[in-house]
Amino acid sequence: MEHGNALLLQVAVYFAAAVIAVMAAHKLGLGSVAGYLLAGIAIGPWGLKLIEQPEAIRAFAELGVVFLLFVIGLELEPHRLWSMRTRLIGLGLSQVVGSIVMIAGVALLFRVDMRVALVAGMALSLSSTALALQPLNERGALGTQGGQATFAILLFQDLAVIPMLAALPLLGESSGWSGFSWQGIGFAVAVVVGTLVLGHFIARPVFRHIARTRLREIFTAFALLLVLGIALLFEKAGLSMALGAFLAGVLLAESEYRHEIEAAIDPFKGLLLGLFFISVGMSVDFSVLLARPWIVVGLIVGLFILKSLVLWLIAHLARLPTSERPLFILLVAQGGEFAFVILGLAALNDAIPEPTAQAITLAVALSMLLTPFLLVVHDRFIAPRVVDPVERAPDQPEPGKVIVAGLGRVGQVVARLLNASGFHPTVLDDDPDHVEQSRQFGFRVFYGDATRLDLLRAAGADTADLLIIALDERESITQLARIARANFPRLRLIARAHDMRHLFELRDLGVEMVERETWLSALKLGETALAVSTQDPERAQRAARAFAEHDHVVQAKLYAVHKSAPDAHITVSNELRDQLKRTLAEDEAEVRGKLAP
Structure with missing residues (x-):
């Protein structure tokens, strides 16, 4: 002893x-x-x-x-x-x-x-x-x-x-x-x-x-x-x-x-x-x-x-x-x-x-x-006091250093698009079987929990340009966004959100670039359904485009309400929905007027 x-x-x-x-x-x-x-x-x-x-x-x-x-x-x-x-x-x-x-x-x-x-x-x-x-x-x-x-x-x-x-x-x-x-x-x-x-x-x-x-x-x-x-x-x-x-x-x-x-x-x-x-x-x-x-x-x-x-x-x-x-x-x-x-x-x-x-x-x-x-x-x-005598010629631009957190349904598409465009991101995922399979297809995937600060540092978050948060769990996405914003202030963040409320939660953490995970696919499904129902694909495209533009307005107004008067969320949503109906009806009437002899 x-x-x-x-x-x-x-x-x-x-x-x-x-x-x-x-x-x-x-x-x-x-x-x-x-x-x-x-x-x-x-x-x-x-x-x-x-x-x-x-x-x-x-x-x-x-x-x-x-x-x-x-x-x-x-x-x-x-x-x-x-x-x-x-x-x-x-x-x-x-x-x-x-x-x-x-x-x-x-x-x-x-x-x-x-x-x-x-x-x-x-x-x-x-x-x-x-x-x-x-x-x-x-x-x-x-x-x-x-x-x-x-x-x-x-x-x-x-x-x-x-x-x-x-x-x-x-x-x-x-x-x-x-x-x-x-x-x-x-x-x-x-x-x-x-x-x-x-x-x-x-x-x-x-x-x-x-x-x-x-x-x-x-x-x-x-x-x-x-x-x-x-x-x-x-x-x-x-x-x-x-x-x-x-x-x-x-x-x-x-x-x-x-x-x-x-x-x-x-x-x-x-x-x-x-x-x-x-x-x-x-x-x-x-x-x-x-x-x-x-x-x-x-x-x-x-x-x-x-x-x-x-x-x-x-x-x-x-x-x-x-x-x-x-x-x-x-x-x-x-x-x-x-x-x-x-x-x-x-x-x-x-x-x-x-x-x-x-x-x-x-x-x-x-x-x-x-x-x-x-x-x-x-x-x-x-x-x-020691400087290079001749100014160095600028280097050829290289793809920015990108980290993708999560290689599920969303992360796979992101990583494939980046790879095909000449950007080779470092991808983190905590499923060893998933990691092994993905590496066989040429992805630079590494095993580990992306919400761990030490793992983020090891992956180069201190010097990376961009972190794309594509994890599956809502809580994990929020946790990673909070950790990244607190420890890597110069790192730009793009996050996957489950819904509008989750989008607002991420915006509150300082994540400026947020995409709802099902929004684009839902919009495309709605456009396809409208085209089949009306037998008018052009009308369906116009409606989808108008809906997308309207949605950006909705996001901005609802986020402002979320910050100033959370209880008014439902009232503002109903007003904006009625406004969309009027916009689509006016657009349809205008098109018919142009087509009339």
Whole structure:
């Protein structure tokens, strides 16, 4: 019980430090990452000493990076990843190799041992995925050319960690091929192939079966189990856990359950990612800084300068917009969390002296700590002064981003019309069998309850142009309209109404574009009936047209009454009905007068 209380006390300390530090950081305009890092320093061995052993949570905290890469993989469909292959290899390979050569070359000029120079070059060439992607997401810059270049380099770095770790035993004192194992290579290949098979042939049917049970907590549990299981397998095979999670996300990116999975994972990702940053802050060993201050400062300055030179050349050759280059360079120039792994394993294999590894580790940690503060400098002083020299040509107009909620009788017609017109909406529906059938006909349908705020965010409601509410239940339509209007004020809404009173209810919520679900079909049926009865199709068309125009007047007048004097609704309805009779009779008399000889 005492152990349980101690664990609860640690958890309470982490949460309290995170809440206080992040709120203070936002108040100062520093961003959440800086808050988490400062919280780690405050409660760690060099602060209030509330947590004495930061290593105890490091492995658990690294799951935040794992979940982050999984969610990013969910948003990157395989065909998009394949389309990035040139950028991935070109930019990523140039950055990693260029940084290693530059850093190792400068180290050799200072007469550093070749092996130490190579290990330092490999460790310092890497960047923090979490620290780079979080600011991009917060600024909405992940879709820009600079954001895509940053993501491609970070993804290649995750891939490059594998051969780096494999090379470390060869750089040790007992260098040779003793660290090489065909069995290990075979196991790693088997894990990758197994992940591909699991994601494509097994995971989706399991998600479909769980969705039919309508038990949301089981859906969340399996999503967490899938990510954790694949991450553990990749770690067992000596591969990057984050890379395994990313691969699993890519495989599920085309799944109909993609947005529901993302909504289930997102809260855990945010908490664990914050815990990771706290652990980085706690791991900063200031004793090394006090003992060798100029060496540590020199490493930090050299790291930013050398990597920035490489990144500036890459940005120039890749023709990134001038305004996006400073952020691109700043986010990739910092050190990364995988440097801790490489330096620790290198010291264990005697490829680098322990004091040197400690100094470089501290330099990497401090570079990560400095990055949020440098971002503030960038946002306030650099970004406003850096503009593209030539105004960019306007992009070709693309179809607006559209979300359709509900794929029943109404939603199907809406989605088919949009698809046929070149607009490809994101469709949400909570019937797994319906979703599976619709995807076979080419619809981009995803399973989930559209009235859930987290699912709407996962579907892109923050950046979408239009939400079409085509749900079947009246209460669900109203609930979704209320949620969308409250949380996405710039999102335009089109809603399906059951009747006139429901239309007024939606108008009261601020939904300006509302269509009654049976009105057009009823009008067409009435026109057909009148044409058959009178044997005069033209008269039927005139009557239907007059009725439609009259109905718009009715809507406006009844809505005004609904707002000012609800009790007068019946009286006004009767007056308007009599007015319609007179209008149709006058129209008929006028037509007959024109036809008379």
